[in-house]
Amino acid sequence: MATVQQSFPAPPEALWNALPAGVAAIGGQGPFYDGQRGFVSFRTGMSLLSWGQEITATVVPSAGGSTLTVLTNLKFGLFDWGEGKRIATRFAAAVAYAAGTAALT
Numbered sequence: 373m374a375t376v377q378q379s380f381p382a383p384p385e386a387l388w389n390a391l392p393a394g395v396a397a398i399g400g401q402g403p404f405y406d407g408q409r410g411f412v413s414f415r416t417g418m419s420l421l422s423w424g425q426e427i428t429a430t431v432v433p434s435a436g437g438s439t440l441t442v443l444t445n446l447k448f449g450l451f452d453w454g455e456g457k458r459i460a461t462r463f464a465a466a467v468a469y470a471a472g473t474a475a476l477t
Contacts, residue, residue: 374456377441378464378475384410384438387431390470397466398459400427415447422455423448429463440464 380387391412395403400414411430418424426445431438442463444456468474 373446374444374452374454374460375441376457376460376464377439378468379434379437379439380468380471380473380475381437382471382473384431384433386471386473387438387440387467390467391429391431393470394429394463394467398427398463416459422452425452425456425459427459427463429467440467 388407388410391405392403394400395412395414399416401417403412403414405412410432411428413426413428415426416422416424424447426447427442429440429442431440433439442460444452444460446452446456464475
């Protein structure tokens with residue numbers, strides 16, 4: 373399980389509209405978007421090294437913009453050996469790029 377949280381100087385709507393780019397960047401399957409609660413959930417496929425991950429990303433308003441939180445969980449297994457963090461970071465970077473912004477440091 374991994375969690376990546378980043379703040380952006382962009383309105384929540386801009387990040388929300390960029391979420392499909394993040395899903396596409398990591399090859400997400402079966403995305404479910406809930407605009408009412410501001411989250412998307414989807415999964416990644418299996419590979420030679422992984423059974424895949426379940427991913428949930430939320431967008432909430434915050435001071436000066438919005439915050440993106442990406443949570444990953446293994447579909448099967450005990451240790452993800454850093455895969456979840458790599459996926460979450462790549463997802464957040466793709467969303468930032470599509471929204472035309474960078475994370476606040």
